[in-house]
Amino acid sequence: xxxxxxxxxxxxxxxxxxxxxxxxxxxxxxxxxxxxxxxxxxxxxxxxxxxxxxxxxxxxxxxxxxxxxxxxxxxxxxxxxxxxxxxxxxxxxxxxxxxxxxxxxxxxxxxxxxxxxxxxxxxxxxxxxxxxxxxxxxxxxxxxxxxxxxxxxxxxxxxxx
Amino acid sequence: xxxxxxxxxxxxxxxxxxxxxxxxxxxxxxxxxxxxxxxxxxxxxxxxxxxxxxxxxxxxxxxxxxxxxxxxxxxxxxxxxxxxxxxxxxxxxxxxxxxxxxxxxxxxxxxxxxxxxxxxxxxxxxxxxxxxxxxxxxxxxxxxxxxxxxxxxxxxxxxxxxxxxxxxxxxxxx
Numbered sequence: 555x556x557x558x559x560x561x562x563x564x565x566x567x568x569x570x571x572x573x574x575x576x577x578x579x580x581x582x583x584x585x586x587x588x589x590x591x592x593x594x595x596x597x598x599x600x601x602x603x604x605x606x607x608x609x610x611x612x613x614x615x616x617x618x619x620x621x622x623x624x625x626x627x628x629x630x631x632x633x634x635x636x637x638x639x640x641x642x643x644x645x646x647x648x649x650x651x652x653x654x655x656x657x658x659x660x661x662x663x664x665x666x667x668x669x670x671x672x673x674x675x676x677x678x679x680x681x682x683x684x685x686x687x688x689x690x691x692x693x694x695x696x697x698x699x700x701x702x703x704x705x706x707x708x709x710x711x712x713x714x715x
Numbered sequence: 716x717x718x719x720x721x722x723x724x725x726x727x728x729x730x731x732x733x734x735x736x737x738x739x740x741x742x743x744x745x746x747x748x749x750x751x752x753x754x755x756x757x758x759x760x761x762x763x764x765x766x767x768x769x770x771x772x773x774x775x776x777x778x779x780x781x782x783x784x785x786x787x788x789x790x791x792x793x794x795x796x797x798x799x800x801x802x803x804x805x806x807x808x809x810x811x812x813x814x815x816x817x818x819x820x821x822x823x824x825x826x827x828x829x830x831x832x833x834x835x836x837x838x839x840x841x842x843x844x845x846x847x848x849x850x851x852x853x854x855x856x857x858x859x860x861x862x863x864x865x866x867x868x869x870x871x872x873x874x875x876x877x878x879x880x881x882x883x884x885x886x887x888x889x
Contacts, residue, residue, distance in 0.1 A: 562770055569778065577777075587772075588766065599757055602757060603754035641844065644848075658857060662857065669811075691832075691876070694872045695836075702860075
């Protein structure tokens with residue numbers, strides 16, 4: 555969290571020293587984009603807080619919670635494969651789930667498949683890459699997501715040998 | 716996803732939600748109060764992070780132009796092709812569906828098939844705005860672990876796929 559502020563500040567300073575004008579333009583662009591997505595953001599937050607408050611905690615933790623292990627990873631990677639979601643929606647969601655005790659492993663399986671495996675975009679991909687290459691590419695990326703989840707499990711000490 | 720425009724239904728939804736929270740607070744409706752607390756704490760977390768993420772993305776867009784990277788792509792061979800692929804992927808906006816047309820044009824312009832596949836893989840792995848959001852919300856460790864694991868695997872997969880398919884005379888279609 556603190557690192558983020560420091561990095562942003564350093565980047566801003568460096569940019570400002572290089573060109574005052576372009577930095578101001580960039581800040582304006584950032585503000586405009588932020589305002590533009592705010593309604594979508596609020597809607598997402600509303601939906602999230604309703605779902606989280608109505609769903610019993612036990613159900614969430616049973617499905618993808620800390621004790622769900624590889625079943626949670628499997629569920630998360632399947633959900634990630636079939637959904638389409640911009641990053642500014644996906645990560646706040648994950649951060650909130652993290653606060654609810656969902657493991658880094660499970661969340662990484664979700665975000666990695668969300669990005670790299672596309673069930674819904676299959677028709678588009680097939681048009682460019684052909685059926686076989688599309689299937690192979692998606693299968694490989696699904697496997698990569700599982701390896702990433704495994705690495706997360708070790709990195710955050712959620713699993714041990 | 717419709718990012719830019721605010722729809723009337725969206726405003727109505729937000730207002731209704733606000734009224735519901737106010738009503739719950741006044742009458743002591745338990746579920747409503749719980750929703751309100753979740754909403755408040757999650758919103759607060761976002762407010763702390765979002766401005767930084769958006770400033771970083773805007774700075775990146777301002778200083779690194781995609782066209783410049785694209786012009787250099789595929790120059791020479793070997794490792795440099797992958798480095799440019801990584802840079803190009805980092806600067807791309809939108810998801811994989813934007814990557815395919817570009818992959819096609821890169822391939823047509825003479826980029827190696829292995830490097831083109833690596834580029835497609837990198838788009839999923841290391842787009843800068845996405846990575847910045849990720850690091851802001853999930854922490855730097857999460858992002859670094861993911862990049863450290865997936866970048867080598869993407870390169871490995873692309874090299875294998877690219878070599879096998881090149882031998883078969885595979886072409887990316889338009």
